[in-house]
Amino acid sequence: MSKKKYTIQNRPFVVPTTDGKVIKEHFGIASTGNSKLSIAHMIAPPGWSEPHQTPEFDEYTFIIKGKKQFIVDGDIVVLNAGESIKIEKNTKVQYANPFSESCEYIAICMPAFSIDLAHRA
Template sequence: MPELIKAPTQIPVPGGKVIDEYVGRVNSGESAVSIAKMIAPGGWTEPFQTPSFDEFTVVLRGTVRVEHDGGFTDVSAGQAIVTRAGERIRYTTPTGEGAEYVAICLPAFGPDLANRDSD
């Protein structure tokens, strides 16, 4: 039977970014996949990470910059990017407008699976 997700759970994070998890470990108990909508202010950044999950990101508004070993890739509204487990990456919002985007992680996101650098 279909399962309605009536509302997301907001995941607290520093730096002014808002994470609304619809499907995942916190909101629905799902460990195979997570789906979350993020809103990040302009100039937002997070530490580098080497996740143990694949991440599929669709940008709805603004620009998300993905820094990686080969440099960086700017992903604009209407575009998507795929990062693979084991790649060292960092997400930022390089423009003043910030960004709104949806991230799908396989398996589901978990802080212990992000493997964030301690910088």
């Protein structure tokens, strides 16, 4: 019998949060032990924000619904549904949803997201 060459993820790791944000990691360190790549489905509630960080990973974000604000090296960037962004590693960034609707998005990090690599301020 040959080994399957695909993995279906229907039990993502739900990251515990205290700020109302929903984080479901489908692939990555917490869910599958993969340190090369992480893929997470997220919902950021209205008024949510994170501290600034300078992560040691590239982060790709695709907005599904709503909009999200990024402060990247001092530039304010707002993305709407259907738009995406790549933020290169070692770049100072802050993620926020200062808007009145939730923002649903997918985040992909290479290497995988880890709080130790995020370097939050």
